[in-house]
Amino acid sequence: MKTILAILKKAGGWRPSLYVKIENPPYLSLVIEATDESGPLGLPAISVCHYGEQNGDAMRDPEMCFELGYAGGAHLIPYYWRNDYVAVEQVSRAIIRDHYVALTALQKQHEKFAETWDNNLRLQQYEEAFTDKCILG
Template structure:
């Protein structure tokens, strides 16, 4: 998720209370926010989401949660995927009774999806849209 890392870096990095809403028409807004809870390895966690609307309700399309790691350079490691339109919620890495658990096949699918989504976000100009929004509010 190099595009999200680029945006995060430009925003001053991860911090409690981080909330970014990036508009890049005609695409759905992208929301990047720090979560209140750490990820399954105890690292800072980040939610990345496109929100749509159905019958007045906010719908995640999709949402992914990542842990922000720094070993070997800044990187995002997925552990959660959700899409409200299809009614699917998946945890590929989690804690159960204080034990770290990984669904390796599902985690690999989350990693593949994150690479595809990152490519789409880059092509859709979200990093540049964030820079424009930031310069307009400066």
């Protein structure tokens, strides 16, 4: 997720009040925001989401949540994927009854999707569309 990390850097880095919204027509808006809770490993977490609209409702297309790791350099570790248009929600890593649970095959799918999505965001020039006016929190 090099594109997202580059945008985060331009936005001043992770913070609890982080909220960035990038409008990049003709593509869907991209929202990057800090989550209220840490990720499954206790690391800071962000939600990255394309928002569309259906019948006046905001629709995630998709949303992914990532933990922000720093060991070996800044990197994003996915653990959640959701798409409202197809009514699918997936959690690949979580704390369940005080135990860390990782669904490794699903985790690999999330990592692969994140790579593809990041490449699309790069090609669609979301980093270039970012300005200080995109920082809303």
